[in-house]
Amino acid sequence: MIKIQDIRDAARDMLAKGEVRAVIGWQRGSRGMAAEPVVINAPEQADGLVWDPTCYHNLSLYLVNDKKAQAHAKQKPTLPIAIIAKGCDARSCVVLMQENYFRRDDIYIIGVSCEGTGVIDERKLAVALGGVKPTSAAFDGDDYVVTLPDGSEKRLPAREVMADRCLECREPFPKENNIALGEDKTGRALEAPFAALARFEQQSEAERWNYWQRQFDRCIRCFACRSVCPMCFCDECVVDSIEMKVAPTTSAEEKASRVRWIERSNTLADNFGYHMTRAMHLAGRCIDCGECERVCPVNIPLRLLNNKMEREAREQFGYEPGASIGGPSLVSSFRDDDPGTWIR
Ligand code: SF4
Numbered sequence: 001m002i003k004i005q006d007i008r009d010a011a012r013d014m015l016a017k018g019e020v021r022a023v024i025g026w027q028r029g030s031r032g033m034a035a036e037p038v039v040i041n042a043p044e045q046a047d048g049l050v051w052d053p054t055c056y057h058n059l060s061l062y063l064v065n066d067k068k069a070q071a072h073a074k075q076k077p078t079l080p081i082a083i084i085a086k087g088c089d090a091r092s093c094v095v096l097m098q099e100n101y102f103r104r105d106d107i108y109i110i111g112v113s114c115e116g117t118g119v120i121d122e123r124k125l126a127v128a129l130g131g132v133k134p135t136s137a138a139f140d141g142d143d144y145v146v147t148l149p150d151g152s153e154k155r156l157p158a159r160e161v162m163a164d165r166c167l168e169c170r171e172p173f174p175k176e177n178n179i180a181l182g183e184d185k186t187g188r189a190l191e192a193p194f195a196a197l198a199r200f201e202q203q204s205e206a207e208r209w210n211y212w213q214r215q216f217d218r219c220i221r222c223f224a225c226r227s228v229c230p231m232c233f234c235d236e237c238v239v240d241s242i243e244m245k246v247a248p249t250t251s252a253e254e255k256a257s258r259v260r261w262i263e264r265s266n267t268l269a270d271n272f273g274y275h276m277t278r279a280m281h282l283a284g285r286c287i288d289c290g291e292c293e294r295v296c297p298v299n300i301p302l303r304l305l306n307n308k309m310e311r312e313a314r315e316q317f318g319y320e321p322g323a324s325i326g327g328p329s330l331v332s333s334f335r336d337d338d339p340g341t342w343i344r
C-alpha cells in the first residue's frame, strides 16, 4: 500500500533540487471528506499533499490549464512540471502527448497505483451511509475506512462504493511514469470491462432511444462535463457563442467561418447536438477517467456514451486510447492496406 510520506518525499525532493517548477497533486479539501487538486511550488508545501480514495480528479486537466496559461503569457518554462497521476490520469497524459500538446520532457509523472481498489463514488457512499457525511476516507487493502462526524470509523468493502469506472478498470497502474509508487495490478478488472454498456445494450433500439431522450432532456448545458475533461482543450469550441458584428459588408464566407453550430438554448435537439459532437470528438481519446459523469449535476450517465466509442475503437481497430506515446492516434492515422476503397 502506498505511504503518503513517499509521495510527499518525492515531491519535496524534486522541488528542493530544482528539478521541477511545481507539483500538481491533491490536498485536504475544504468541503468535508473530498480531497481537492493543488499546485505546490515550494518544498515545505509537500507536507500538505494527500492520497486517499477521494482523489477523484484527473489532474492532467491542470497540466492543460498550465500550458494554456504559459501560452497566453507567452512564456516558455525551462523546467518540467510534475504531476501525481493515477492510471487514468497517466493515460490522458499519453493521449495529450500523442497529440503533441506536450512533449514527454515537459512533464514528470509521479505515478500512484490504485492497486486493488480505486476512487469512491460519493453517490454510492451516501446511500451506504444513509446520508451521513464522512469527514475523511482512507485506503485499507480491499476496503475503505471512513471517519464519521462523531469520530467513529466505519469499514466498507471498496467494491460496494467504488466508482463504476474503477470496477471496470483494467489498468489501475500508471504505466507511463518517471517514478511509480504502489503495486502494479494491470489486468485487474473487478467487473467485466464495458459491463454497464453491455447491460444497456440488452434493451431494444426503441428503449435505448427513449432512454437517451430522457437523459438529454435533463441536461442543463452547464458544460461542467466539458470543463473537467482534459481532452476538451480547444480554446474555441463549436458549442460556444461567438461574438461577431454583422454589417452589410460582412461576406458570406466571414459569416460561415464564425457560424455557431449549436444553439446555447438547452432544447432536446441542441442537447443531442452537443453530446453527439462531444462523443465524436472524444472517440479514441477518452480514457474513461469518469470525471465528466462524476461532475454532472443531474447525473447523466455520460460514461455509457464514451464507453460505446471506446469499445468500437477497440473492436473495429484494435485501438486502446492512452496505451503508448509513440503509437498512432486513432483519428489521425490510416493503414495503406485498409480494406475500404475510400482510402485510395
Ligand atoms: S479508473 Fe482505474 S486508474 Fe482511474 S482511479 Fe479508477 S482504478 Fe484508478
Ligand code: SF4
Residues within 6 Å of the ligand: 218, 219, 220, 221, 222, 223, 224, 225, 226, 292, 295, 296, 297, 298, 299, 300
Ligand atoms: S455536466 Fe451534465 S448537465 Fe452539464 S452539460 Fe454536461 S451532461 Fe449536461
Ligand code: SF4
Residues within 6 Å of the ligand: 058, 092, 225, 228, 229, 230, 231, 282, 285, 286, 287, 288, 289, 290, 291, 292, 293, 306
Ligand atoms: S470524456 Fe469524460 S471520461 Fe473521457 S477523458 Fe473526458 S472527462 Fe474523462
